[in-house]
Amino acid sequence: MSVAVENFVKAIYKNKHQDNLDTKPGTIAKKLRISNAAATDMSKKLAERGLLQYEKYQELKLTGKGTAMALNVVRKHRLWESFLFKLFDMSLHDIHREAELLEHETSDFLADKISEYLGNPKFDPHGDPIPNADGEITTKNTSIALSEAEEGKQYIISRLMSDDKEFFDFCAMNGLKYGNSLAVVKQFKNTKMTQLLINTNTILLNQDFSTIIYVTEK
Known part of the structure; x- marks a missing residue:
């Protein structure tokens, strides 16, 4: 195809x-x-x-046939992101860009080998679920947008939903990484901003960022 x-x-x-x-x-x-x-x-x-x-x-x-094709491409994309991130410690923006190219040149056989090498991961470095070889996503999504998180509670970053380089550069500089912990200090409802504490640093995020960073309660 x-x-x-x-x-x-x-x-x-x-x-x-x-x-x-x-x-x-x-x-x-x-x-x-x-x-x-x-x-x-x-x-x-x-x-x-x-x-x-x-x-x-x-x-x-x-259709079912179209969905199966889409999930197969998504699987290969996210496996390549996981592979490139693990082996070369590339930025989240760079692994996304390269995976966009590699996903189309990857056989099902190679995708299975990459998955096996990585320990059959359930999520990629962005926190996006990786479909299995049967085209199934077996994980449950319990995450919420950071903009909806409650004040005074601690969370774990579960997903970074963007492919923008500046967004990922900002996240890297401030410890906003998949799997890292943070605490929500204040939700400013009128200005739609979120104040959080991560790695002893206080950060103030606007809605553009807080709605594409997803978290799960710790």
Whole structure:
């Protein structure tokens, strides 16, 4: 299957299950930086292949076959991120960029070997769940956005939902890393800011950051 097809079904899957965005062709076009016409044309072609359901002006829905393809690509992407992070200690932005390329050139055999080498991890370095070889996500999501965390409680960072370099650079400089602990000091409701304590440092985050950092109660 072509890179374009794999990226298209993956974008639909991530919009629905991760990014809380609609899956209309225009939205997918924006995500993939292609024209609306190209997205509509691709939607019709993939509908003919049985990968998705297409209706004019409606959201795109992946079929079972399309979902399996998307999860397979997601699995390879997140395994490569885990591999590159472990072996080379690359930044979260860099591992995402490289995994975007490697995911399409990886056989199922190699993906299984990478998973076995890493100890069959359940999560990648961003905290995103890694589907197993059967295309199943076996972990339960109990995390909440940092913006919704309660004052005075301690949490563990469970997910960093971004691919922006500046965001990851900021996180690296301030110890905001998957698995690290923090305490929520204050939630400023009017200004929508969150004050937290991590590694003895006090940090004030605006909503742009606090809504894409996910935590679980410690």
